[in-house]
Amino acid sequence: MSGARNLSAALRRARVPRPRIALRPTSSQTPLPTTAARSFTVSSTVQATKEIKFTSDAYPNVKRNPNFAELTPDHVTYFKELLGSQSAVIDGVSTDASDDIEPFNSDWMRKYRGHARLVLKPQSTEEVSKVLKYCNENKLAVVPQGGNTGLVGGSVPVFDEIVLNTSRMNNIRSFDQASGVLVADAGVILEVADQYLAERDHLFPLDLGAKGSCHIGGNVSTNAGGLRLLRYGSLHGSVLGLEAVLPDGTIVDALSTLRKNNTGYDLKQLFIGSEGTIGLITAVSIQCPPRPKAVNVAYFGLESFDQVQQAFLQAKGQLSEILSAFELMDGRSQRLVQEVTGKKQPVEGEYPFYCLIETSGSNAEHDMEKLEAFLENVMSEGIVADGVLAQDETQFQALWSWREGITESLSHLGGTYKYDVSIPLSELYQLVEDCKQRLTEKGFVGDDDSFPVRAVVGYGHMGDANLHLNVAVRRYDKEVEKAIEPWVYEWIQKRQGSISAEHGLGIAKREFIGYSQNDTMVKLMKQLKNLYDPNGIMNPYKYI
Amino acid sequence: MSALRILVPIKRVIDYAVKPRINKAQTGVETTGVKHSMNPFDELSVEEAVSLRQRGEDNSSPMKVENILALSAGGPKTPDVLRTAMAMGADRAFHIDVPDANGSPEPLTIAKMLRGVVEKENINLVLLGKQAIDGDQGQTGQMLAGLLGWPQATQASKVEIKDAEGTVEVTHEVDGGVETLRAKLPLVITTDLRLNTPRYASLPNIMKAKKKPLEKKTLADFGVEDTRRLKTVKVTEPPPRKGGGKVEDVDGLVSKLKELGAL
Numbered sequence: 159m160s161g162a163r164n165l166s167a168a169l170r171r172a173r174v175p176r177p178r179i180a181l182r183p184t185s186s187q188t189p190l191p192t193t194a195a196r197s198f199t200v201s202s203t204v205q206a207t208k209e210i211k212f213t214s215d216a217y218p219n220v221k222r223n224p225n226f227a228e229l230t231p232d233h234v235t236y237f238k239e240l241l242g243s244q245s246a247v248i249d250g251v252s253t254d255a256s257d258d259i260e261p262f263n264s265d266w267m268r269k270y271r272g273h274a275r276l277v278l279k280p281q282s283t284e285e286v287s288k289v290l291k292y293c294n295e296n297k298l299a300v301v302p303q304g305g306n307t308g309l310v311g312g313s314v315p316v317f318d319e320i321v322l323n324t325s326r327m328n329n330i331r332s333f334d335q336a337s338g339v340l341v342a343d344a345g346v347i348l349e350v351a352d353q354y355l356a357e358r359d360h361l362f363p364l365d366l367g368a369k370g371s372c373h374i375g376g377n378v379s380t381n382a383g384g385l386r387l388l389r390y391g392s393l394h395g396s397v398l399g400l401e402a403v404l405p406d407g408t409i410v411d412a413l414s415t416l417r418k419n420n421t422g423y424d425l426k427q428l429f430i431g432s433e434g435t436i437g438l439i440t441a442v443s444i445q446c447p448p449r450p451k452a453v454n455v456a457y458f459g460l461e462s463f464d465q466v467q468q469a470f471l472q473a474k475g476q477l478s479e480i481l482s483a484f485e486l487m488d489g490r491s492q493r494l495v496q497e498v499t500g501k502k503q504p505v506e507g508e509y510p511f512y513c514l515i516e517t518s519g520s521n522a523e524h525d526m527e528k529l530e531a532f533l534e535n536v537m538s539e540g541i542v543a544d545g546v547l548a549q550d551e552t553q554f555q556a557l558w559s560w561r562e563g564i565t566e567s568l569s570h571l572g573g574t575y576k577y578d579v580s581i582p583l584s585e586l587y588q589l590v591e592d593c594k595q596r597l598t599e600k601g602f603v604g605d606d607d608s609f610p611v612r613a614v615v616g617y618g619h620m621g622d623a624n625l626h627l628n629v630a631v632r633r634y635d636k637e638v639e640k641a642i643e644p645w646v647y648e649w650i651q652k653r654q655g656s657i658s659a660e661h662g663l664g665i666a667k668r669e670f671i672g673y674s675q676n677d678t679m680v681k682l683m684k685q686l687k688n689l690y691d692p693n694g695i696m697n698p699y700k701y702i
Numbered sequence: 703m704s705a706l707r708i709l710v711p712i713k714r715v716i717d718y719a720v721k722p723r724i725n726k727a728q729t730g731v732e733t734t735g736v737k738h739s740m741n742p743f744d745e746l747s748v749e750e751a752v753s754l755r756q757r758g759e760d761n762s763s764p765m766k767v768e769n770i771l772a773l774s775a776g777g778p779k780t781p782d783v784l785r786t787a788m789a790m791g792a793d794r795a796f797h798i799d800v801p802d803a804n805g806s807p808e809p810l811t812i813a814k815m816l817r818g819v820v821e822k823e824n825i826n827l828v829l830l831g832k833q834a835i836d837g838d839q840g841q842t843g844q845m846l847a848g849l850l851g852w853p854q855a856t857q858a859s860k861v862e863i864k865d866a867e868g869t870v871e872v873t874h875e876v877d878g879g880v881e882t883l884r885a886k887l888p889l890v891i892t893t894d895l896r897l898n899t900p901r902y903a904s905l906p907n908i909m910k911a912k913k914k915p916l917e918k919k920t921l922a923d924f925g926v927e928d929t930r931r932l933k934t935v936k937v938t939e940p941p942p943r944k945g946g947g948k949v950e951d952v953d954g955l956v957s958k959l960k961e962l963g964a965l
Contacts, residue, residue, distance in 0.1 A: 451735060549789075
């Protein structure tokens with residue numbers, strides 16, 4: 159409409175240094191590494207100049223499976239003839255293409271790096287089927303790869319596995335306005351799918367930081383969680399059907415668009431969250447909700463974790479169907495964000511806990527009425543000490559930046575040990591307290607440079623009982639690492655928690671699965687893996 | 703001069719972050735079901751008024767603020783932004799009822815109405831946004847100063863009360879630098895983007911704002927009629943950007959360039 163609108167928009171955006179949904183971080187940004195002894199990362203400046211360490215060197219106990227064949231030029235010729243197009247094969251076997259292959263060989267956190275020499279980008283399910291059949295017959299190992307935005311090294315090769323990238327399978331196949339079911343290829347970028355749906359007044363039921371790069375096939379195969387899980391549920395519920403290819407080339411057509419289908423074992427569930435270890439997902443059908451017309455955000459300061467729990471209970475009770483996010487940030491995490499961004503905190507005064515609440519609904523007045531009643535209630539009952547309510551989009555985004563900016567702020571301050579865990583709600587924050595106490599008793603935590611640990615912070619998706627425990631450190635210290643692990647896993651195990659709530663296993667957490675799954679479960683999983691992938695060519699060295 | 707009695711006129715507009723759509727009849731912008739907020743420039747005016755009060759209270763400014771009156775003309779949803787202004791710190795509000803169906807009154811009408819308010823309420827400082835982002839006319843402040851015969855300082859990026867006699871210094875950005883102007887109250891100031899960062903409405907203040915007085919008035923109360931001298935002929939969107947095409951590989955690019963005669 160007007161120049162002033164654009165100018166004001168531009169200038170005001172400049173005040174909010176980080177967009178609420180950041181696109182995929184570039185390599186100049188540092189990692190939100192997950193966990194594991196080796197997941198320590200140094201600050202970005204150091205990284206930019208440093209070569210990424212080969213995963214095979216970082217994990218010396220992982221050996222290349224000698225049953226796998228070595229790639230030969232004959233194999234490459236077969237793939238070239240099969241896939242035809244010049245852009246479908248990046249051949250590092252018969253030519254030197256290491257620069258072209260590098261992006262497929264390493265992850266965006268610059269933490270994992272493989273030795274792959276061949277990247278294949280099939281364009282159809284049939285092509286995937288033929289590729290996998292050939293690989294299976296010739297014992298060639300394969301890494302399925304989508305947008306390569308994972309956090310546990312699941313989508314990059316370890317040794318010389320062939321990278322099977324889904325980026326050229328990027329068609330949206332259909333959308334039904336009445337049922338809200340979207341059917342799309344695995345390689346469709348999440349944000350593209352969401353924009354397509356936005357034009358049709360619908361919403362992709364998943365939202366996460368990497369939305370500009372990640373593929374929906376990868377999202378489904380890793381069972382990604384994200385920011386709106388509280389509202390729209392897990393992909394195990396919203397995915398109605400999928401199409402996948404087994405290692406022997408069998409095409410599994412389970413691309414149902416039905417909400418109800420009680421006919422036999424629900425096999426599609428096996429592919430959701432199995433990280434490409436039993437087959438490659440080529441398409442999904444997913445239930446999409448109508449896009450909310452009214453969104454509100456409030457940000458609170460609270461005096462205790464007990465009050466955080468009360469506020470959550472009240473929010474669920476009073477906001478019920480319009481509540482779309484309930485995020486927890488502890489005081490230390492917010493002070494670190496302030497330290498790095500230099501922004502003024504939305505709430506005056508310091509509190510040990512902060513919460514961000516988002517509501518999404520179809521009627522702004524109805525939502526506001528509910529939200530105000532809720533706010534009045536929690537204020538008058540003394541559950542919430544202070545808080546603010548976003549009055550416009552600028553403030554909406556600025557408030558979110560206090561939650562979403564934590565990861566980036568931490569990365570500016572040095573390295574971080576990160577643990578993405580799920581614990582029963584009542585004990586959610588106790589892990590942070592216990593970890594802080596443990597490290598303090600050992601004399602690691604302090605304000606000046608003689609102490610390795612800067613701060614122990616906790617934040618996360620309160621609504622999903624999912625906590626991110628972060629230990630921000632000034633420098634790498636083996637002693638600190640030993641003090642945290644395996645103590646933290648044992649702590650979680652005692653409470654029947656999950657050592658990986660939403661980031662998955664990949665290579666980073668493979669060896670720790672025993673803390674969250676018993677021997678019988680692991681044995682059943684291995685049976686499944688052997689049943690569908692007897693040669694073990696699918697995403698080897700990872701998962702289980 | 704004893705204390706500041708500030709008038710802050712504000713406008714409810716489509717939120718700056720929302721992309722406006724032209725209606726089918728091409729007579730204006732679609733407003734139903736679209737998120738509205740306070741005009742960003744007006745937010746700055748409210749913030750500056752509240753900040754002047756704080757500066758007066760902690761004695762960093764030589765004049766205290768006696769009263770801040772927020773005012774807005776518009777339909778039944780206008781009180782939303784007035785409550786926001788009061789949650790930010792305005793003391794009371796006037797809602798000038800103008801039916802939505804007619805669109806916004808012209809700047810001269812608004813300026814005349816504001817003159818009436820200034821006279822009736824004994825205002826000595828008017829802080830306005832330099833323009834509203836919906837109509838972009840940017841005339842009201844200047845017209846008001848003209849009607850009142852007051853000095854005006856436009857596009858302020860800094861406002862400072864210099865003494866208890868009401869000397870005010872206003873800095874604004876000009877080509878190649880900044881210019882500082884001095885004037886005596888009463889005064890009209892229009893605000894620009896770099897003036898301040900508007901505060902959040904805190905929950906306790908949002909609740910208090912509900913109890914602050916909000917009076918409903920009409921243009922006639924200030925002896926003004928909603929006369930229109932301009933007619934909107936047509937509203938159209940800029941031509942859509944033509945998207946680029948994608949080619950499969952280098953060969954595809956070469957043949958495409960040849961096809962277009964670029965090679």
